[in-house]
Amino acid sequence: MKAELIAIGTELLIGHVVNSNATYLSEELNAIGISTHFHVTVGDNQERILKTLELAASRADIIICTGGLGPTVDDITHEVLAEFAGKPLLEDPQIKEVIKNKFLKTKKDIPQNNYKQALIPEGAIIIPNPVGTAVGVILDYKGIKIISFPGVPCEMKAMFKETIAPYLSAYLAEKESLAAIESEKIKFINIGESQMAEMIGEEIFMQSNPSVAPYATLGECYVRITAKAESASEAKKLMAPVKEKIEAKMKDYIYSYGDDTVPEILSNFLKEKNLSIAFAESCTGGLLSKTMTDIPGASSYTKLNLVTYSNESKEQFLNVSKETLDKHGAVSEETAKEMVLGLQKISNANLNISITGIAGPDGGTPEKPIGTIYIGLAFNEKVEIHKLDWFARTLNRAQVRELACLKTLYKAYKFLLKNIA
Numbered sequence: 001m002k003a004e005l006i007a008i009g010t011e012l013l014i015g016h017v018v019n020s021n022a023t024y025l026s027e028e029l030n031a032i033g034i035s036t037h038f039h040v041t042v043g044d045n046q047e048r049i050l051k052t053l054e055l056a057a058s059r060a061d062i063i064i065c066t067g068g069l070g071p072t073v074d075d076i077t078h079e080v081l082a083e084f085a086g087k088p089l090l091e092d093p094q095i096k097e098v099i100k101n102k103f104l105k106t107k108k109d110i111p112q113n114n115y116k117q118a119l120i121p122e123g124a125i126i127i128p129n130p131v132g133t134a135v136g137v138i139l140d141y142k143g144i145k146i147i148s149f150p151g152v153p154c155e156m157k158a159m160f161k162e163t164i165a166p167y168l169s170a171y172l173a174e175k176e177s178l179a180a181i182e183s184e185k186i187k188f189i190n191i192g193e194s195q196m197a198e199m200i201g202e203e204i205f206m207q208s209n210p211s212v213a214p215y216a217t218l219g220e221c222y223v224r225i226t227a228k229a230e231s232a233s234e235a236k237k238l239m240a241p242v243k244e245k246i247e248a249k250m251k252d253y254i255y256s257y258g259d260d261t262v263p264e265i266l267s268n269f270l271k272e273k274n275l276s277i278a279f280a281e282s283c284t285g286g287l288l289s290k291t292m293t294d295i296p297g298a299s300s301y302t303k304l305n306l307v308t309y310s311n312e313s314k315e316q317f318l319n320v321s322k323e324t325l326d327k328h329g330a331v332s333e334e335t336a337k338e339m340v341l342g343l344q345k346i347s348n349a350n351l352n353i354s355i356t357g358i359a360g361p362d363g364g365t366p367e368k369p370i371g372t373i374y375i376g377l378a379f380n381e382k383v384e385i386h387k388l389d390w391f392a393r394t395l396n397r398a399q400v401r402e403l404a405c406l407k408t409l410y411k412a413y414k415f416l417l418k419n420i421a
Helices: 020-032 046-057 077-085 093-105 112-118 153-175 193-200 202-206 232-250 262-273 287-293 311-318 322-328 333-347 397-419
Strands: 002-008 035-042 062-066 089-091 119-121 125-127 136-141 144-149 180-189 211-217 220-229 254-257 277-281 302-307 351-357 373-379 382-387
Touching: 002 020, 002 046, 020 035, 020 062, 020 153, 020 180, 020 220, 035 046, 046 062, 046 077, 077 089, 077 119, 077 136, 077 144, 093 112, 112 119, 119 136, 125 144, 125 153, 136 153, 144 153, 153 180, 180 232, 193 202, 193 211, 193 220, 193 232, 202 211, 202 232, 220 232, 254 262, 262 287, 262 397, 277 287, 277 333, 287 302, 287 397, 302 311, 302 333, 311 322, 311 333, 322 333, 333 351, 333 373, 333 382, 351 397, 373 397, 382 397
Parallel strands: 002 035, 002 062, 062 144, 277 302, 277 351
Antiparallel strands: 089 119, 125 136, 136 144, 180 220, 180 254, 211 220, 351 373, 373 382
């Protein structure tokens, strides 16, 4: 089964919006067992969207359109889908009522143009939207499934997860006479994509059932193993030897199975052990604190978050000595240690973390280049200071800060594991 993704929206073409939907959908389709062969972006133009659909229909079994389902005049996706499929566009009274009720809950007047979102191609299956007002549709066209989603990522993801993933899994199983498709993700940290691929071996990536697909993001990599069989147990049996081979080769880098992130793993551990955490940040400017408090339930473990960006604030709030700052500088092992010990004295937290460094683009020297980061970890009487290691690549300021947070939180998690029986 081949899929083509069509992103609709002039804002995508002119660079005002990044098409993150394509990344999400491609990975999720792959997990189901559907290969994405093409990504296409087209503006809000009826003629060009029609031509894009014609081309997609010539080479794909499933066409997924995102965007163009809003209430404004340039939101024309369902109008164009109806024209393409030769179907009239009809107002669905149930969708109209849902839109009306959503606005009533907010106690706001309903703009009449919102009812445009109740216009659906005749015969289409409606995809409910649990988040917003724009529903999607599933349309049959000459044996091809055409699926529409709103362009807002949180809406698209909710609709895909709740409705389309199970629908496509059942559809694929029927088409391929298979009852089960199983998939598992193995996540790695502190290794680059090329090294990961080399260690796992080309022969593993070349096989088809189960298939193994590599992915990489900043600071981490992962593989997704997908198997198809007549039953879930048989699919898992197919996956087992491949998984064992990968684990044997990559055991030193595996940190998670599934979708849990490093911050989520640390958060879950803190909750499980009833531990608290505190941060004293310099170069990350509060990003570490934000990363952890973005997770629901963070109030149960968060004690104190300080941004001590200046030398004066390090002295005033963390009792870092002026002598240390003058002799070793703000970016140093010594300063990171005094920061975390000072934090420990005032935070009343179990785990205390300090971070100081040079994020760039200015401030680097031959002795301390951009990306020089020191962290301090303190748990009871246990204290460790680390200089973060980096991949052999040039990073911009945002990447330095993001990767520093990821590496710090992972080191903090490993530090806790080592020091808690």
